[in-house]
Amino acid sequence: MERSDTIWRVLRGLALTLVIIFFLFPIFWILLMSFETNEQVLAIPPKLFIHPTLMNYVALLSGKLQTAAGALDITFMRNLWNSVLLSVCSVALSLVLGVPAAYAFARFRFRGGEDIAFTLLSFRFAPPLLVLLPLSLYFQDIGLANTYIGLIWVYQLICLPLILWIVRGYFEDASPDVEYAYRVDGHSWWRAFTRIAIPLAGPGIAAAALLSFIFAWNNFVFALVLASADKQPVTVGALAFVTASGIQYGQIAAAIVLSILPTLALALYAQRWLVEGLSLGAVKG
Amino acid sequence: MSDLAIRPAASSRPWLPRLLPYLLSLPALLVCIGILIPFGTAVWYSLERYNLAMPYTRGFIGVQQYIDLFTDPAFWHTVQVSLIYTAATVGVELLLGLGIALLLRERSRFNNFVSVALLLPLMTAPALAALMWKLMTNPGFGVLSWVVSLFGITNFKWASSPSTAMLTVVLVDIWVYTPFMIILLLAGLRSLPQQPFEAARLDGVPPTFVFWRITLPMLMPYILTATLFRVLDSIQQFDIIYAMTQGGPGDSLLVFQVSAYLNFFQYTNVGGSAAILMVLWAITYALSNVFIKQWQKLRERAHGTV
Amino acid sequence: MSLTIRNLHVAFRRNLVLDDVSLDVAPGETLVLFGPSGVGKTVLLRAIAGVEPAARGQVLIDGRDVSALGPDRRDLGMAFQNFALYPHLAARENIASPLRARGVASAEIEARVGRVAELLRISHVLDHPPRALSNGQKQRTALARALVGQPRVLLLDDPLRNVDAKLRYEMRLELPRLLRAAEAATIYVTQDYREAMALGDRIAVLHRAAIAQCDIPEAVYDAPVSVNVARLFGDPPLNLLPCRPVAEAGGLRVEAAGLRLLLPAAREAAGRDCLLGLRPETITVSRAAGGGAGTVRPAGAGGAGVPVEIVAATPLHERMVLLLRAAGGVELLASVLGEPPQGVPVVLQADEQRALLFDAESGARIPHVARTLEVVA
Numbered sequence: 017m018e019r020s021d022t023i024w025r026v027l028r029g030l031a032l033t034l035v036i037i038f039f040l041f042p043i044f045w046i047l048l049m050s051f052e053t054n055e056q057v058l059a060i061p062p063k064l065f066i067h068p069t070l071m072n073y074v075a076l077l078s079g080k081l082q083t084a085a086g087a088l089d090i091t092f093m094r095n096l097w098n099s100v101l102l103s104v105c106s107v108a109l110s111l112v113l114g115v116p117a118a119y120a121f122a123r124f125r126f127r128g129g130e131d132i133a134f135t136l137l138s139f140r141f142a143p144p145l146l147v148l149l150p151l152s153l154y155f156q157d158i159g160l161a162n163t164y165i166g167l168i169w170v171y172q173l174i175c176l177p178l179i180l181w182i183v184r185g186y187f188e189d190a191s192p193d194v195e196y197a198y199r200v201d202g203h204s205w206w207r208a209f210t211r212i213a214i215p216l217a218g219p220g221i222a223a224a225a226l227l228s229f230i231f232a233w234n235n236f237v238f239a240l241v242l243a244s245a246d247k248q249p250v251t252v253g254a255l256a257f258v259t260a261s262g263i264q265y266g267q268i269a270a271a272i273v274l275s276i277l278p279t280l281a282l283a284l285y286a287q288r289w290l291v292e293g294l295s296l297g298a299v300k301g
Numbered sequence: 302m303s304d305l306a307i308r309p310a311a312s313s314r315p316w317l318p319r320l321l322p323y324l325l326s327l328p329a330l331l332v333c334i335g336i337l338i339p340f341g342t343a344v345w346y347s348l349e350r351y352n353l354a355m356p357y358t359r360g361f362i363g364v365q366q367y368i369d370l371f372t373d374p375a376f377w378h379t380v381q382v383s384l385i386y387t388a389a390t391v392g393v394e395l396l397l398g399l400g401i402a403l404l405l406r407e408r409s410r411f412n413n414f415v416s417v418a419l420l421l422p423l424m425t426a427p428a429l430a431a432l433m434w435k436l437m438t439n440p441g442f443g444v445l446s447w448v449v450s451l452f453g454i455t456n457f458k459w460a461s462s463p464s465t466a467m468l469t470v471v472l473v474d475i476w477v478y479t480p481f482m483i484i485l486l487l488a489g490l491r492s493l494p495q496q497p498f499e500a501a502r503l504d505g506v507p508p509t510f511v512f513w514r515i516t517l518p519m520l521m522p523y524i525l526t527a528t529l530f531r532v533l534d535s536i537q538q539f540d541i542i543y544a545m546t547q548g549g550p551g552d553s554l555l556v557f558q559v560s561a562y563l564n565f566f567q568y569t570n571v572g573g574s575a576a577i578l579m580v581l582w583a584i585t586y587a588l589s590n591v592f593i594k595q596w597q598k599l600r601e602r603a604h605g606t607v
Numbered sequence: 608m609s610l611t612i613r614n615l616h617v618a619f620r621r622n623l624v625l626d627d628v629s630l631d632v633a634p635g636e637t638l639v640l641f642g643p644s645g646v647g648k649t650v651l652l653r654a655i656a657g658v659e660p661a662a663r664g665q666v667l668i669d670g671r672d673v674s675a676l677g678p679d680r681r682d683l684g685m686a687f688q689n690f691a692l693y694p695h696l697a698a699r700e701n702i703a704s705p706l707r708a709r710g711v712a713s714a715e716i717e718a719r720v721g722r723v724a725e726l727l728r729i730s731h732v733l734d735h736p737p738r739a740l741s742n743g744q745k746q747r748t749a750l751a752r753a754l755v756g757q758p759r760v761l762l763l764d765d766p767l768r769n770v771d772a773k774l775r776y777e778m779r780l781e782l783p784r785l786l787r788a789a790e791a792a793t794i795y796v797t798q799d800y801r802e803a804m805a806l807g808d809r810i811a812v813l814h815r816a817a818i819a820q821c822d823i824p825e826a827v828y829d830a831p832v833s834v835n836v837a838r839l840f841g842d843p844p845l846n847l848l849p850c851r852p853v854a855e856a857g858g859l860r861v862e863a864a865g866l867r868l869l870l871p872a873a874r875e876a877a878g879r880d881c882l883l884g885l886r887p888e889t890i891t892v893s894r895a896a897g898g899g900a901g902t903v904r905p906a907g908a909g910g911a912g913v914p915v916e917i918v919a920a921t922p923l924h925e926r927m928v929l930l931l932r933a934a935g936g937v938e939l940l941a942s943v944l945g946e947p948p949q950g951v952p953v954v955l956q957a958d959e960q961r962a963l964l965f966d967a968e969s970g971a972r973i974p975h976v977a978r979t980l981e982v983v984a
Contacts, residue, residue: 124322132330147340173336194691200679205321272429276425283423291484
């Protein structure tokens with residue numbers, strides 16, 4: 017009996033180790049590559065133990081690359097800044113729009129309420145290009161093409177459903193009696209909303225915000241269609257990086273590392289809420 | 302069911318309590334409307350012969366657009382490619398995800414560490430994941446090419462050859478999205494009641510029986526929800542495929558959204574691309590209705606009440 | 608500082624909870640709202656506070672119609688049944704909330720909160736968050752929050768329910784003093800009839816979506832308007848015996864369980880099916896006659912005693928509850944002081960003056976009419 021137990025335990029450990037290797041290896045490898053010179057990258061067989069160099073990161077951060085053919089300008093930092101700006105602003109806007117709406121859907125039963133809520137949910141599953149392609153033509157007409165404002169507005173398609181459905185669940189879970197008591201004490205409806213309802217839904221709002229940020233940051237197709245080079249976030253920028261001539265593989269790897277670092281860090285920080293967020297509130301982690 | 306909310310004092314502004322929910326959700330509503338306009342436009346475009354390069358030919362052709370679409374072998378090729386992609390990715394992710402979730406079922410330090418580690422691929426932007434794998438499968442220096450060569454397979458073309466391109470992108474998709482399955486199924490497994498399993502253990506029921514007759518049926522809502530979620534995403538996959546090969550080599554990876562994108566930007570065929578997207582939308586709309594029912598069931602369970 | 612409720616109507620879907628309820632509470636008066644669990648007492652309180660969206664009707668405070676005002680403009684204090692404390696604030700801040708809403712200066716807030724906390728014996732937990740408090744402490748914090756603002760109207764929803772027995776007894780003595788000092792019109796909800804009778808200047812009995820009776824405690828107890836109201840008071844509950852009274856000189860002759868009573872009740876009830884209500888404490892159990900000369904029979908006792916058998920005896924508080932079986936198998940409960948006679952034949956006697964007569968069909972009580980007492984020698 018015991019022997020088969022240990023055998024199972026060993027097998028399980030082995031299987032999980034293989035799983036971890038498969039899922040973590042690419043990240044590890046790119047990380048390694050980012051510390052290699054071009055010669056080291058191109059060497060076959062690939063080496064695991066190398067002398068790390070920071071030259072790739074220096075090139076990216078300083079925006080200049082010294083090659084045999086002369087100095088090249090690298091605009092990757094601009095892409096990074098675009099990602100930060102777009103993600104932060106989109107999430108902020110969606111919080112301002114979404115939290116009161118989530119409250120309304122949770123506390124009130126009003127005509128058209130469920131319809132609006134489900135329409136917003138359906139945005140999550142509709143093909144984005146359906147909206148983006150006509151929008152790209154509209155934007156040119158109304159002058160929103162390649163603007164931050166235009167992009168932030170369209171990013172609401174990503175962030176708003178998430179905020180709405182996760183935060184709504186938290187408001188629904190909280191008993192309205194606590195808000196009533198605050199009203200009876202003499203506080204206005206607005207104060208009850210801001211001083212009681214929102215703080216008590218705090219964890220949910222934070223979780224929704226973090227998840228929205230991650231999805232906004234990782235987005236590719238929105239910026240591909242609606243932004244030009246100077247407003248593109250890292251997802252599109254990294255791709256352009258690859259096809260540009262004269263860029264070295266070490267730098268591409270470093271660019272990728274810088275691009276995925278924020279979301280990976282946030283994911284580790286917010287892991288508790290990820291299950292709930294990913295399932296839009298259907299499953300509690 | 303009466304409202305649960307307190308409305309503000311009515312005496313000074315009698316209209317306020319009734320309108321409050323609308324006021325609160327108005328901004329979100331406006332965004333809704335803002336999105337529905339381009340949607341409506343797309344519907345209209347799909348009924349037009351509209352090419353940006355030949356604006357003089359623009360005109361309403363109605364259903365003819367769809368007839369042309371459905372008689373175009375390229376369209377059916379797109380359907381085929383998309384279905385293969387979806388079936389391969391979701392199928393493998395479900396099986397792999399279920400297996401790994403079962404391995405991680407117990408709460409232990411090691412299992413928790415693994416669960417957290419598995420989050421990382423999921424949180425990587427799919428476009429960047431494709432980029433990473435592109436580097437790893439580079440025929441010149443890519444580590445995966447080197448590994449494969451150790452098994453005697455030289456000159457494996459990965460994404461450069463029509464015969465292996467599908468395999469490559471499916472692999473990337475599996476790498477990114479299997480953790481999604483794992484997370485959801487694991488949460489489902491951990492939320493199952495303990496009594497049936499304890500009773501089965503006391504009764505000496507064999508583990509395979511327990512799995513097929515107890516675990517699996519109880520897990521079915523989660524499996525269905527997760528699968529539908531992934532099917533909905535896979536059938537409209539764009540990022541990974543575009544980042545990897547832009548739909549190539551040739552037309553081997555022309556799934557719905559990639560095909561529509563190229564139609565729009567390369568061939569400037571607005572009407573045609575809109576039609577493709579409408580077909581895709583119809584599919585996802587039907588599927589999402591099924592999905593929402595399952596998803597709501599889980600939500601009720603999570604929150605205790607409707 | 609008076610409170611008036613007119614035509615209050617609350618219905619949830621098809622469930623009628625309050626049907627055209629009207630009440631008046633004078634300034635400084637404590638009106639106890641009493642009734643069994645689930646009857647709608649909390650709903651009534653919430654309707655007065657303005658936190659019951661389904662409520663229709665009028666609420667007037669000091670003659671001013673506040674029905675259209677939100678709860679924050681009605682100047683009420685309310686202690687919720689489920690406490691409704693703010694989880695993210697310490698007890699001190701919970702209690703201070705009404706004062707902060709009014710913009711009272713911090714120093715004064717501290718003083719007033721301290722005073723109320725001391726009155727309610729929660730000074731030592733003021734800095735704890737609600738989750739660190741026991742149920743009794745939470746309840747008292749909620750009560751403190753309701754009192755601290757010295758509101759004109761106080762709504763207390765069973766504030767002593769979760770308090771342990773000893774503390775409840777002490778609070779029951781302190782509360783009337785507290786409420787009197789507050790000079791507010793108070794509605795106090797309880798399911799405990801003893802609490803109702805101890806605390807209420809008047810008791811409003813809520814039954815089947817309406818106020819069945821609203822009167823001083825003695826009147827509700829001794830002269831309940833219906834058998835439903837009578838049943839709600841008294842522990843153990845009163846005995847109800849079917850009977851058919853016969854008109855006689857001096858009143859109605861009622862026979863039940865072997866007892867023959869002459870009740871000074873209205874003649875119209877003669878010949879109707881009725882219920883004789885005997886409260887257990889109005890029944891005396893004594894040794895059977897033949898215990899010798901000098902046996903004292905209590906004045907007003909209905910004639911000679913009825914032989915009964917003591918089936919069971921259970922102590923209840925300071926009294927003894929006896930389950931008696933009379934002729935014909937009729938069972939009665941009696942509540943007596945001290946030990947009952949043991950091992951000897953015993954008889955039962957009932958106090959005619961305190962006996963209640965109800966119409967069997969309508970449940971309404973048939974009132975007594977004044978008559979002169981006859982003393983049995």
